[in-house]
C-alpha cells in the first residue's frame with residue numbers, strides 16, 4: 001500500500017527480473033521488423049540519459065521537485081516496457097509522464113502550461129494541442145494498469161541518515177546517486193530501499209573523488225572503477241576497514257539483512273552508468289536527438 | 302501517434318443493469334459481468350468527461366480522479382471498497398468496484414422514516430462502528446486521509462460487511478509537497494467537519510476523519526445528524542466563510558471550547574469569531590441519555606429534539622454502556638491532538654463488553670433494508686459525455702447535506 005512497499009503495486013506488479021526486462025524489450029523490438037530496421041535508435045542506456053536530460057530541462061521550466069522528476073522517469077520506463085518507442089512520439093510521452101507525475105506527487109501544473117513549456121523545449125516535436133497530451137495520458141495510465149503511486153529510495157535515505165549518522169553532505173551525495181539511479185533500470189529491478197543502501201554504500205564506502213566536487217545534477221562526476229567497487233564491496237562484506245565512522249557503516253552493512261549481492265549488482269549498474277555517461281557527451285546527445293527526430297518526423301508521430 | 306484505443310471495452314465486459322446515482326464527479330451504474338457463470342455485481346463509476354461545446358474532448362484527468370485511481374489501486378482491506386479494474390475508454394474513466402447493496406445514509410433513513418422510528422439494534426451499531434474504525438485505522442496506517450467520511454460514502458454489503466467508499470477527496474498525508482490545504486476548496490461535508498477546520502486550521506491531520514466517525518456514531522444512535530448546521534455560502538471565490546451556524550450547533554451540545562482543554566484554540570485563525578457565538582455548557586452526556594434511554598431518563602424531556610423512539614430507546618441496549626459514551630466523547634474531542642485515534646477507539650471497552658462484536662452488521666437481525674434503488678431511465682453508458690438533467694440524484698435528495706463539494710480543477 002501507499003506507505004508499505006511490501007504491499008504496494010510497485011512490488012506486486014512493477015518489479016521484474018533483469019531477464020524478464022530484457023525479454024520484454026526484445027519482444028517489443030521484434031514486433032515490427034521493418035520499422036526496427038528502418039529506424040535505428042541508440043542503445044536504451046543512451047536514450048535513458050537523453051530522456052533524463054530532456055525531462056530535467058522541462059522540469060526546470062516549472063521548478064519541478066526532484067521526486068516528481070523521479071516519478072516521471074519511472075513512468076517513462078514502465079511505459080516503454082509495454083509500448084515500442086518507435087510507435088511513439090517520445091517528446092509527447094515525456095511531457096505526459098511529467099504532467100501525470102506532477103499530479104500524483106501533489107504539485108500539479110495546468111495542462112496548458114505543461115504543453116507550452118514542452119513546446120518551448122521541443123518546438124519541432126511537441127504538439128500544441130492539449131488534447132494530444134491528455135489522450136497520451138489515457139494511454140500511459142492504461143499501460144501502467146492505473147498503478148500510479150511510486151516508492152522512491154529518498155525516504156529510506158532519510159531514515160538511514162539517522163541510523164548511520166550520515167553527514168548532511170553525505171546525504172546530499174547519496175541523494176544525487178539516487179537521482180542518477182533513475183537513469184538506469186534499477187527502479188524496475190530492485191526495491192527502493194536496496195537502491196538507497198547502494199547510494200549510501202557508494203557515498204560512504206567508495207567515496208566519490210573529492211577533487212570532482214559536488215555532483216552535477218544532470219551529469220555526475222563520480223569516478224570509481226568497477227574494480228575499485230568490487231574491491232570495496234568485498235572489503236565491506238569482510239568488515240575490515242580503518243576509520244571509525246566508516247566502520248560503523250560497514251558494521252551496519254554486515255549486520256543488516258540487506259542483500260549484499262543486490263547491493264553489488266546495483267553498485268555496478270550505477271558505475272557503468274557513469275562510464276557510459278562520460279562517453280555520452282555532446283555527440284551522444286546529438287545522435288539521440290537526430291535519430292528520435294527522424295523517427296517522429298518520418299513516421300508522422 | 303495513433304489514436305488511443307482501450308484494449309478492454311466496458312460494455313463488452315459488463316452488462317449495465319441500471320443507474321444508481323450521480324455525484325460531483327460522475328455517475329454510478331450497477332452492472333454484472335458478462336462472463337457466463339459470474340454472478341458478481343459491480344458498481345461502475347463513470348467520471349464526467351469535459352466538454353467543449355458539444356464535442357467531448359480529452360482535457361487531462363482531474364487531480365481528484367487521479368487520486369482516487371491511484372489510491373484505490375493500492376488499497377486492499379475488508380472494510381474499504383474493492384476496486385476491480387479501471388477502464389479508460391472513449392475519453393471516459395470507468396472505475397469498476399464491488400457492489401454494495403446498502404449505505405449508512407439509506408440504513409439511517411430506513412429507520413428514521415418508519416412510523417415508529419425503530420432504533421438501529423445495538424449490535425448493528427457496534428458492528429458498524431467497529432468495521433468503520435478498522436477501515437479508518439487501515440487508511441491511516443497507510444497515510445491516507447479520507448477527508449469525506451459521511452453516511453452516504455459508507456457502504457454495507459448485503460451480508461453486513463462495511464466498505465468505506467468514495468476516495469475522491471482522499472490524500473496521502475505523508476510528506477506532502479504542497480500543504481494539504483491548497484487546492485481543495487471544500488473538504489468534508491459541513492455536518493461532519495471537524496472544529497479545527499471550521500476554525501480555519503490549515504493543516505489536516507488524521508483526527509479530522511475521527512471527528513467524522515464520531516458524528517456518524519451519533520447519527521446511528523439518534524437517526525439524525527448530531528450537528529446539523531446550515532452552510533454559510535461562499536461569497537467570494539477566494540475566501541472561505543466562517544461556518545458560524547455549524548460551529549454553534551457543535552457548541553450547543555459539546556459546550557464552548559476552552560483553551561484549558563485545547564491549548565491551540567487561541568491561535569486558530571477564526572478564534573476571534575468564537576465570542577460572537579452563544580456560550581453553552583457541555584451537554585453531551587444529556588444528549589447521550591436522551592438518545593439511548595429515551596426522554597424519560599433525560600429528565601422527561603427530549604434534548605433539543607433528540608430522543609429515542611417511544612418504547613425502545615434508540616440504539617436499543619446501549620443505555621448501560623458508559624463505555625459507549627466515553628468512546629463518543631473521545632471521538633468528539635475538540636482538541637485534535639487529544640481526540641482518539643482509530644487505534645485508541647478500537648481498544649475501547651465498548652467493543653469488549655456485552656455482546657461480542659460481529660463482523661457482519663446484520664447478524665443480530667434479518668437484513669431488513671430495501672435494496673439500493675436502481676433506475677432504468679439512464680443506463681446508456683455508451684454515449685460518452687451525455688449529461689442529462691432533471692434526474693433524481695437519489696431517493697433522499699431532500700436529506701442531502703447542504704453542500705456538495707466543489708469540483709476541483
Ligand SMILES: Nc1ncnc2c1ncn2[C@@H]1O[C@H](COP(=O)(O)OP(=O)(O)OP(=O)(O)O)[C@@H](O)[C@H]1O
Nearest residue numbers: 322324325326327329344398399400401453467469
Ligand atoms: N461500490 C458501490 N456499490 C453500490 N453503490 C455505490 C458504490 N459506490 C458508489 N455507490 C453509490 O453511488 C454514490 C456516489 O458514489 P461516490 O460517492 O463514489 O461518487 P461521487 O461522485 O464522489 O459522489 P458524491 O459527490 O455524491 O460524494 C454513492 O453515494 C452510492 O450511493
Ligand SMILES: [Mg+2]
Nearest residue numbers: 324453454467
Ligand atoms: Mg460520495
